Amino acid sequence: MSNKNVTIIGAGSFGTALAMVLDQAGNNVQIWAREPEVAQGINENHINPSYLSDIKIPETIKAYNNLEQCLQSQDIILFATPSHALRDVANKLKPCLDGHEILVTVAKGIENDTFKTMSQVLVEVMEGTTYEDNIGVLYGPSHAEEVGLFKPTTVVSAAYSTRTARIIQETFLTPMFRVYINNDVIGVEIGGSVKNIMAIAAGIVDGAELGDNAKAALITRGLHEMKRMGVMLGAHSDTFSGLTGMGDLIVTCTSSHSRNRSVGYRIGKGEKLDDIIKSMNMVAEGIKTAKSVRDWSVKNKVEMPITHAVYRVLFEDVDPSDVLYELMTRDPKDEIVM
Structure with a gap:
């Protein structure tokens, strides 16, 4: 070629x-x-x-x-x-x-x-x-x-x-x-976009020192939300087990290079979003995407609790400890339900 x-x-x-x-x-x-x-x-x-x-x-x-x-x-x-x-x-x-x-x-x-x-x-x-x-x-x-x-x-x-x-x-x-x-273009794009929301959440977990158990649960349930949205839009569920699903999710939620995780980490340490944005010379895509995906999920009545929690922390100035309590005390559910 x-x-x-x-x-x-x-x-x-x-x-x-x-x-x-x-x-x-x-x-x-x-x-x-x-x-x-x-x-x-x-x-x-x-x-x-x-x-x-x-x-x-x-x-x-x-x-x-x-x-x-x-x-x-x-x-x-x-x-x-x-x-x-x-x-x-x-x-x-x-x-x-x-x-x-x-x-x-x-x-x-x-x-x-x-x-x-x-x-x-x-x-x-x-x-x-x-x-x-x-x-x-x-x-x-x-x-x-x-x-x-x-x-x-x-x-x-x-x-x-x-x-x-x-x-x-x-x-x-x-x-x-x-x-x-x-x-699977739509699956690749949903995975690569929603993972940025989960990276902000993972950063909050790290910044607030909530532990490895919490972070593992977050990544796993975040993948579930990503898949739920993608499948509803016509994506193949297997795509989310691949590089733009689980692969992208792992690196963005765990790497020190991740600007989305960095935003969450600083929020977890008590900083305000406006101050964080002003100090950055790069864009954390998960901030705007959190609003898009949250609004989409409300419009289409799709349950995405982690996304909603991140949205409330970012745009409603809700304390991360409050949304954590709400996530942990939701009604008991089966694990594998799309």
């Missing part, structure tokens, strides 16, 4: 890390950075001054601050923006596309109000410009801090067409970045 011309939209930590992977795989890589100083740092000093600044970026990777300039003759457009910004960014670049490009998103989240996944947002925005079959996602347990250092990582390519999923797989594949294919 011939090497691809790939443009990465977003020069954050994950966009930067994936640029390293794509370059190592032999592709022609360029990055669009919103901040001019980030583009300048990549081009002149071969480091990203804002994210993963300890990683040397190859000279073959070029950065641009002009969106149109980096979209000419590209085979693949990779969206590495925060999920809440995807729709706006996609609308801005839509006039620059001719419909042949494969669009890949690594943003993980459920859009507020519409309850759409990221691939669904792209399908809606790109109607009339590109085909649904050219849209896919790349999800899985893959913290940028390790991906950028070429530590062994395994992810999933999911798309509305097997051909597109295969092209994504082959484009990103390296000896240290293994890519599997899964045709």
Whole structure:
């Protein structure tokens, strides 16, 4: 397979890390950075001054601050923006596309109000410009801090067409970045998004020093909520036993690299959400996704108690100890009930 011309939209930590992977795989890589100083740092000093600044970026990777300039003759457009910004960014670049490009998103989240996944947002925005079959996602347990250092990582390519999923797989594949294919797009996206909510909850457990038993229960029951939502939306239940379900859940709930877990940890230590957000230079996707998923579950009458508990802590300023008591004193239930 011939090497691809790939443009990465977003020069954050994950966009930067994936640029390293794509370059190592032999592709022609360029990055669009919103901040001019980030583009300048990549081009002149071969480091990203804002994210993963300890990683040397190859000279073959070029950065641009002009969106149109980096979209000419590209085979693949990779969206590495925060999920809440995807729709706006996609609308801005839509006039620059001719419909042949494969669009890949690594943003993980459920859009507020519409309850759409990221691939669904792209399908809606790109109607009339590109085909649904050219849209896919790349999800899985893959913290940028390790991906950028070429530590062994395994992810999933999911798309509305097997051909597109295969092209994504082959484009990103390296000896240290293994890519599997899964045709269950909705299952992959629900798993990769809802796990961020559970990571906030896991961080609260750690910050409040509630113990390993509590964290194990949280991860297990969190997986159950994830599966319940996904199956109702048409996902295959087996997907949630895979990399974008249990795999993503484990790494996000346990890793020191997880920004969602970090938010929860600081809440568990007594900090307020507004203060935490102001001190962060990266986005914790689970915050906005907690609102989306909670609202979706209310609208569709789907029981998701951990999600509701996280929502109340984040948006209603309820003390974590109070929601913990409510979770632990719910009516007794059977374990395996969808």
